[in-house]
Amino acid sequence: MTTMPASAAAADYLARLNPEQRAAVETVDGPLLVLAGAGTGKTRVLTTRFAHILMTRRAFPSQVLAVTFTNKAAREMRERVSAILGQPAEGLWLGTFHALCARMLRRHAELVGLDSNFTILDTDDQMRLLKQVMDAAGVDQKRWPPQGLMAVIQRWKDRGCTPARITPAEDSDFANNRARSLYAAYQERLRQVNATDFGDLMLHVVEILRTHPDVLADYHRRFRYILVDEYQDTNLVQYLWLRLLAQREDPSQRNICCVGDDDQSIYSWRGAEIENILRFEKDFPGATIVRLESNYRSTTPILGAAAGLIARNSGRLGKTLRPGREDSRGEKVRVVSLWDSEEEARMVGGRIEAARREGHNLAEIAILVRTGSQTRAFEERLITLGIPYRVVGGLKFYERAEIRDAMAYLRVLQQPADDLAFERIVNTPKRGLGDTALRAMHQLARAEGVPLLVAADRMTAMGALRPKPRQALRELLEGFARWREGLGREGHVVVAATLLEESGYTEMWKQDKSPEAPGRLENLKELIRALGEFETLAGFLEHVSLVMESDQAPEAERVSLMTLHAAKGLEFDTVFLPGWEEGLFPHQRSLDESGDKGLEEERRLAYVGITRARKRCIISHAANRRLYANWSSAIPSRFLEELPPEHIEQEGGARAERSRMMAAPSVFSGQFPLVARKPRIIEAGAWEVSERPAKNAAIPPGTRVFHQKFGYGRVVSTDDNKLDVEFDKAGRKRVLDSFVEKA
DNA sequence: CGTAAGACGGTTTTT
DNA sequence: CCGTCTTACG
Numbered sequence: 163m164t165t166m167p168a169s170a171a172a173a174d175y176l177a178r179l180n181p182e183q184r185a186a187v188e189t190v191d192g193p194l195l196v197l198a199g200a201g202t203g204k205t206r207v208l209t210t211r212f213a214h215i216l217m218t219r220r221a222f223p224s225q226v227l228a229v230t231f232t233n234k235a236a237r238e239m240r241e242r243v244s245a246i247l248g249q250p251a252e253g254l255w256l257g258t259f260h261a262l263c264a265r266m267l268r269r270h271a272e273l274v275g276l277d278s279n280f281t282i283l284d285t286d287d288q289m290r291l292l293k294q295v296m297d298a299a300g301v302d303q304k305r306w307p308p309q310g311l312m313a314v315i316q317r318w319k320d321r322g323c324t325p326a327r328i329t330p331a332e333d334s335d336f337a338n339n340r341a342r343s344l345y346a347a348y349q350e351r352l353r354q355v356n357a358t359d360f361g362d363l364m365l366h367v368v369e370i371l372r373t374h375p376d377v378l379a380d381y382h383r384r385f386r387y388i389l390v391d392e393y394q395d396t397n398l399v400q401y402l403w404l405r406l407l408a409q410r411e412d413p414s415q416r417n418i419c420c421v422g423d424d425d426q427s428i429y430s431w432r433g434a435e436i437e438n439i440l441r442f443e444k445d446f447p448g449a450t451i452v453r454l455e456s457n458y459r460s461t462t463p464i465l466g467a468a469a470g471l472i473a474r475n476s477g478r479l480g481k482t483l484r485p486g487r488e489d490s491r492g493e494k495v496r497v498v499s500l501w502d503s504e505e506e507a508r509m510v511g512g513r514i515e516a517a518r519r520e521g522h523n524l525a526e527i528a529i530l531v532r533t534g535s536q537t538r539a540f541e542e543r544l545i546t547l548g549i550p551y552r553v554v555g556g557l558k559f560y561e562r563a564e565i566r567d568a569m570a571y572l573r574v575l576q577q578p579a580d581d582l583a584f585e586r587i588v589n590t591p592k593r594g595l596g597d598t599a600l601r602a603m604h605q606l607a608r609a610e611g612v613p614l615l616v617a618a619d620r621m622t623a624m625g626a627l628r629p630k631p632r633q634a635l636r637e638l639l640e641g642f643a644r645w646r647e648g649l650g651r652e653g654h655v656v657v658a659a660t661l662l663e664e665s666g667y668t669e670m671w672k673q674d675k676s677p678e679a680p681g682r683l684e685n686l687k688e689l690i691r692a693l694g695e696f697e698t699l700a701g702f703l704e705h706v707s708l709v710m711e712s713d714q715a716p717e718a719e720r721v722s723l724m725t726l727h728a729a730k731g732l733e734f735d736t737v738f739l740p741g742w743e744e745g746l747f748p749h750q751r752s753l754d755e756s757g758d759k760g761l762e763e764e765r766r767l768a769y770v771g772i773t774r775a776r777k778r779c780i781i782s783h784a785a786n787r788r789l790y791a792n793w794s795s796a797i798p799s800r801f802l803e804e805l806p807p808e809h810i811e812q813e814g815g816a817r818a819e820r821s822r823m824m825a826a827p828s829v830f831s832g833q834f835p836l837v838a839r840k841p842r843i844i845e846a847g848a849w850e851v852s853e854r855p856a857k858n859a860a861i862p863p864g865t866r867v868f869h870q871k872f873g874y875g876r877v878v879s880t881d882d883n884k885l886d887v888e889f890d891k892a893g894r895k896r897v898l899d900s901f902v903e904k905a
Numbered sequence: 906c907g908t909a910a911g912a913c914g915g916t917t918t919t920t
Numbered sequence: 921c922c923g924t925c926t927t928a929c930g
């Protein structure tokens with residue numbers, strides 16, 4: 163295929179790139195590694211390159227394989243490619259590793275003993291299945307926790323190891339070297355119920371590509387170009403998959419382009435291997451490497467602080483972020499020392515309030531923490547100040563019990579052999595089909611080698627069980643027969659609604675008088691609505707298992723609160739990075755479990771945090787923090803010392819303080835007053851901005867109140883400044899009176 | 906079969 | 921301290 167002369171439009175999209183980005187886009191043939199530092203236009207390069215391949219007619223859309231880690235990234239790429247092309251991009255193999263593998267596996271399922279309409283299990287179902295396997299093998303689950311075995315199995319799957327590929331020597335010592343055989347039993351059980359877990363999607367496909375040269379050759383003919391996002395986050399099995407697909411016969415046609423940043427590799431605990439990116443040149447001989455180092459996001463001090471910090475890591479591919487903006491001068495990164503975690507929350511809250519008064523957009527402010535539990539203190543403070551916020555990455559729609567139940571009904575409808583789904587709903591709502599009935603069904607199913615549903619059917623026919631449960635079971639089975647039959651006639655949306663009614667499932671929640679019940683019914687309606695957006699039930703089920711996301715619209719003016727991990731890929735004008743204390747950040751567990759490697763990953767996490775900020779970055783640490791029950795003193799994080807002084811401005815406490823604190827952690831001198839064990843709340847400080855007066859002096863029981871987090875409710879009883887409130891949606895909670903207002 | 910008291914543990918999270 | 925999961929009882 164020859165290169166087409168660049169059209170006017172083509173020149174246009176290329177002209178907007180800097181030289182290094184342009185090189186990354188135009189080096190189309192042969193292996194290419196793009197090392198893209200934070201804020202250097204990685205996504206732009208990836209999408210432009212994709213569009214460039216299509217515009218220059220090097221390949222049809224169906225001949226490009228583009229892989230991302232998240233659905234969000236895949237969606238974004240699809241949209242931006244379409245925008246450059248000026249039309250919707252269709253027929254693309256663009257998606258997450260798991261979605262693409264699911265698509266491949268459905269085409270070749272029979273090669274691993276599955277039927278192409280297999281179910282993808284969620285973690286819940288995975289655990290239940292594994293527990294069943296352990297029960298059957300007589301493993302003591304007190305002594306050998308199922309989570310432990312699941313972790314071992316997942317690690318094997320992350321490395322592309324099927325049970326047959328594990329040698330006895332590689333067996334884990336779990337349950338006296340039985341991990342391997344339990345793994346085999348678990349896989350066998352998955353096959354019986356025609357299901358896969360997430361790891362299987364990759365594992366099965368890699369196994370197929372390894373053992374069926376004809377299938378592999380077919381994909382080699384198909385995929386002329388491969389694009390990979392976030393390469394530093396790939397695990398071994400993903401790497402194997404890519405390598406298999408990229409190793410085309412003619413070495414000059416191995417057109418794989420991987421984009422990533424070794425400095426932002428923060429998922430090793432999930433199986434990601436930073437070595438994949440470090441080793442790229444060896445894996446793909448003759449590879450070109452392009453570095454994107456012009457940062458268009460942040461000010462010079464922010465880049466300088468981040469660069470100085472990350473330079474402490476060893477074994478980097480090496481890359482230096484340069485300010486790419488004209489106006490890159492800006493305020494220094496602030497390091498604020500505080501007495502305790504409450505004061506830290508007040509400092510952050512106060513500054514946010516000040517920023518709001520100055521007219522800053524709250525959506526451009528983020529508080530990034532190391533652990534999820536840290537958000538609470540900030541939430542409380544923001545509520546007190548009346549500042550709207552959102553916590554990113556909380557509970558997800560598809561993880562709620564009622565949604566899972568409804569999904570289980572739909573799964574049985576779609577796939578009668580889905581024993582896990584059947585088991586979940588057979589007695590939900592209660593039908594008197596408890597342990598005894600279920601055990602009988604299991605026994606028959608195992609004996610006859612049939613799915614639970616079939617066994618249940620035979621039992622009703624045989625007249626097994628007591629009359630009452632038997633009748634209930636018969637009704638349920640008749641229901642499924644009827645609903646399944648209705649699928650063709652009335653369509654999946656109507657059937658789903660009917661099913662939830664006739665099975666008694668919605669009735670169950672209508673009868674439930676807990677405060678959550680109305681919300682759950684709402685969620686079920688929402689589920690039916692979502693179902694309507696899909697052509698088929700199968701399509702919907704696939705979507706839900708692979709795209710487990712809550713549609714959190716970034717919506718209005720709200721401060722964002724999230725973990726550092728969740729913040730990767732995002733950016734804000736102002737970023738608060740609290741809790742930079744030894745043990746918390748770097749996290750003790752990371753150090754204990756992974757030593758220097760763990761420390762370096764924590765440092766990368768710090769680097770990710772700092773580089774989220776466009777204009778302002780405020781790092782803080784507290785000398786005292788409440789851990790579970792009691793207060794303990796905390797040493798400032800070693801990362802603070804590693805920040806280059808010329809880019810830092812210290813507030814409230816000298817930098818030299820750290821060494822002295824280390825020597826005598828319980829004695830704080832200098833800035834901090836010497837106080838007894840329990841730190842008093844110190845009200846002074848430049849950041850103390852107006853605190854809302856305690857206007858809720860007296861709220862008698864029975865008062866209708868509003869709480870920013872829990873919504874409306876009624877006061878049940880009071881205890882000093884604490885209120886017991888029965889919230890309409892959130893249930894009974896104990897809250898401080900200053901957090902509510904009279905409704 | 907459903908509720909209630911005790912044990913336990915308490916990074917990071919996507920698919 | 922606080923929320924979750926297990927286990928014991930009515």
